[in-house]
Amino acid sequence: MTDKDFNNCVDAYSDGVYRFIVKNLGHEADAQDIVQSAFEKLWVNRAKVETEKAKSYLFTIAYHQMIDHIRKDKRNNTTDNFEEVKSNVNISANGELKQILLKAINELNPTQKSLVLLKDYEGYSYQEIGEIMDLSESQVKVYLHRARLILKEKLVHLEKMRA
Amino acid sequence: MKINTTNYEEYFLLYIDNELSTEQKTAVENFIEANPSYQKEFELLKQTFLTPEHIEFEDKVLLYRLEDMEAKLPSTFKQSLYRNEAKVIEGYFNTTLKRSIASVAAIVILIFGYNLMPTTGKQNIQNQLANNTGLPIIKNESSVSVSANSTQNRIAQNEVPKIAQNNTKPSKTLPSIAAEKADNTPPVVINESIANSAGQHVNNENEMRASPSANNTTVITAVNEKITSNETSIVAEAKEAFENINTDNPDRTIYIANMEIDGDKLRGFTRRIGAFIKRNKTEKEK
Structure with missing residues (x-):
């Protein structure tokens, strides 16, 4: 891979990686740090990484760094930054349903959240998600379906509440 | 594979995840058309799909890299930065080798020291005998018996002739002992017999000496004359026996476990090692 x-x-992937991380982590500055170090790693290993695989390479590194960050964060016992994200990140939200869904997604565990984000935002296949997240294809499928059913239940519940 | 009322949910989810072929997708659509009661369920699951929103990473400038941006120094300048650590000459051996050699040398020295110990001890005893020249030797039973025993021990260790020489000249009591010892060639047996005989002699002599403490020498000569006259033949035999014992080449064989080492050959080697270690020490101290 050349510098070009x-x-x-x-240009192509930094937004995507950043979106994936910031949506997961809920903290802009931390997400930026992770994106930066992911690209740093890509630069260091540019001789080994093929250009076609750069995207999944970036996502893989970013995902693992995020997991490390979450673990450290848990140890430091920092508060959930969900509200901060909501206010800081410029979400081009359209409609109430979207807000509800975002809230519901934020209540998922980090793995489920990552699965949904990689699937819906990036359009990765089960296999590709499995490679990024160190899971088997069937695990990806099962976990993702479970996450979707949870989301569905939440949507049903909220709709019922409103009705 | 067919979509039915039991497996529809998985197909719906796979449909949403875009993991179905176009054929399968139409099959799902057909199923919903055929079973409109599942329409609601399908729509709900569809809503869980998160439509991508645009979030921008604003500081892309931080991420851009150019090969030219990487600092590159001319090779000549780089070479000027190189540093070579001055080579430290640490003698012939590394530390572990030094240690192992030192330990071996220590063992060898210990063994040699042990072997050397008796000879110095012998010399001491010889000196004592020379100083005592018969007079004070036989002052009381216990001291004599002790000295007799110790001399016997030395004799067992290849020093027969020297003691014999010492003894023959000044004190005429000891030759008799030596003679008796020589008579009984196996050294262990000598110990017992000499202890007994020496005791007897001493007893005799003590009896004789009890009264004339001032004229010791005369008494001793008298006693000695007695003894020598009794045992001249034995002394002759003893001389022969002494010749058989080789004192010039003391056996310096070292036994370490099952290993037999020629001590004489090793001696120079160990000395050299000792000298080397000493030199190293002094150099280090400097």
Whole structure:
């Protein structure tokens, strides 16, 4: 991968990686740090990484760094930054349903959240998600379906509440 | 595979996840058309799909990289930065080797020291005998018996002739003992017999000496004359026996476990090692 390829990757994937991390983590500055170090790693290993695989490479590194970050965060016992995200990240939200869904997604566990985000935002296949998250294809399928059913139940519940 | 009322949910989810072929997708659509009661369920699950929103990573400038941006120094300048650590000459051996050699040398020295100990001890005893020249030797039973025993021990250790020489000149009591010892060639047996005989002699002599403490020498000569006259033949035999014992080449064989080492050959080697270690020490101290 040349430096030109690398900069093309920055243009093509940095938004996606950042979105994935910030949605998961709920903290802009931390997400930016993770994105930066993911690209840093890509730069260091640019000789080994093929340009076609750069995207999943970036997501894989970013995901694992995020997991590490969450673990550290748990140890430090920091508060949930969900509200901060909601106010800070410029969400081009349209409609109430979306807000409800975002809230519901934030209540999922980190793995389920990542699965939904990688699937819906990035459009990765089960196999690709499995590679990024160190899961088997069937695990991805089962966990993702479970997450969707949870989301569905929440939507049903909220609709009932409103009715 | 067919979609039915038991497996519809998985198909719906796979449909939403876009993991179905176009054929399968139409099959799902057909199923919903055929079973409108599942329409609601399908719509609800569809709503769980998160439509991507645009979130931008604003500081892309931080991420851009250019090969040219990487600092590159001319090779000549780089070479000027290289540093070579001055080579430290640490003698011939590394520390572990030094230690192992030192330990081996220590063992060898210990063994040699042990072997050397008796000879110095012998010398001491010889000196004592020379100083005592018969007079004070036989002052009381216990001291004599002790000295007799110790001399016997030395004799067992290849020093027969020397003691014999010492004894023959000044004190005429000891030759008799030596003679008796020589008579009984196996050294262990000598110990007992000499202890007994020496005791007897001492007893005799003590009796004789009890009264004339001032004229000791005369008494001793008298006693000695007695003894020598009694045992001249034995002394002759003893001389022969002494010749058989080789004192010039003391056996310096070292036994370490089952290993037999020629001590004489090793001696120079161990000395050299000792000298080397000493030199190293002094150099280090400097």
